[in-house]
Amino acid sequence: MNSTEILPLPVPPPVEELLDGAVVVGLPMNTRFRGTTLREVMLLRGPYGWAEFSPFPEYDAVESSRWLAAGVEAGWRGWPEPVRESIPVNATVPAVTAEQVPGVLSRFGEGITAVKIKVAESGQSMDDDLARVRAVHRERPEVGLRIDANAGWKHDEAVEALSRIAEIAKLEYAEQPVPGIEGLARLREALAERGVSTRLAADEAIRKETDPLAVARAGAADLAVVKVQPLGGVRRALSIVEAAGLDAVVSSALDSSVGLAGGVALAAALPRLPYACGLGTAALFADDVVADPWVPHHGALAVRPAPEPDPRALERLRLPAEREQWWRQRLIHAHRVLSAVEPT
CATH class of the missing domain: 3.20.20.120 (Enolase-like C-terminal domain)
Structure with missing residues (x-):
């Protein structure tokens, strides 16, 4: 095992910035997978492009905060340079x-x-x-x-x-x-x-x-x-x-x-x-x-940048208001956890 330290989770932008323009969609599955036939996903839009926040429904705020950290990196920081195509x-x-x-x-x-x-x-x-x-x-x-x-x-x-x-x-x-x-x-x-x-x-x-x-x-x-x-x-x-x-x-x-x-x-x-x-x-x-x-x-x-969602697909797949509100609250709870994480 190497001695390299694990990087800390990133500090997120204000929650209002994350929620601005967020879209919640449901993707139908061809076959039941992981016990579901509809994969719910929240998409976020940051200065570096579109990002995803989609912890599985049973995950708590602590576990979900890592998924949010990945979305923050994708949409608000971007990724390292590739070494293969x-x-x-x-x-x-x-x-x-x-x-x-x-x-x-x-x-x-x-x-x-x-x-x-x-x-x-x-x-x-x-x-x-x-x-x-x-x-x-x-x-x-x-x-x-x-x-x-x-x-x-x-x-x-x-x-x-x-x-x-x-x-x-x-x-x-x-x-x-x-x-x-x-x-x-x-x-x-x-x-x-x-x-x-x-x-x-x-x-x-x-x-x-x-x-x-x-x-x-x-x-x-x-x-x-x-x-x-x-x-x-x-x-x-x-x-x-x-x-x-x-x-x-x-x-x-x-x-x-x-x-x-x-x-x-x-x-x-x-x-x-x-x-x-x-x-x-x-x-x-x-x-x-x-x-x-x-x-x-x-x-x-x-290897290419994150694709742009198709507005027609977002409209077609958008979940009802009550599910969107559930996801918005979920992001808020994950954001509180991520904001409180001390750099290591």
Whole structure:
């Protein structure tokens, strides 16, 4: 692990400035993902362009304040200079049936070099997960596979599932199979004892911890999955990756095309990018805030500034007044937390 310090969260502008011109929209999903079929997003407009504030509904003001910090950076500061012009991305397969897999993969087009498969969905069985993995491997045998359990397995379930998946195909990595840092470390030991060489990636164990470097100190993961909004912005995420000393995969937090620009900016600024990134998630939406959704072409996203929302799309997707008021209050609460954060 490197000795670099993690950057502090930025000081936000006045809340009135953030709310001026803010728009709240709902993006319909092609398939239920993360338990929802409508992704609610608040868009902000700053001097550097459009930004996104979209913490998931269950997140409190403290957690949401990091998402607001990312929006402040995007709209009021801008991002660091890129070191590459194109970002390879993976396809994402939600917890669909095996029969639905070909249709999902078709939305990502040709050229995809990796597929992330959601597993451990509530109400589904391990057999469902295995069938989904088999279906993806059958459709795209040439690509790298990775699974994401969102910390949904218990230890014994994870050991069994990863052992059985290893018989189907070699995974690039398994993303947060079990909760917590200690859980990941224990799982690594158990898999090694079984001779299962699957690498483990930390997601929730980094972005939900007060100390995002604890994973690296504990030797609990082989790589880090980093998301711009939950980590407080592109620059702060870069400092976390550098301090942790782990290879990183940049992933979406189910952002709109506006929010995806932050993920692209992070991936474009990383010194190393050994894995395709999880930034092709605009393909999961049935509608988006831009006229030309930011979906991958030939397996990659071009590095460019955040796109301008289409006024007609904003009008079409705008949520009712009561939901807009709910989001405005949410931003106010997150702003209070962010304004009170002392630089570290």
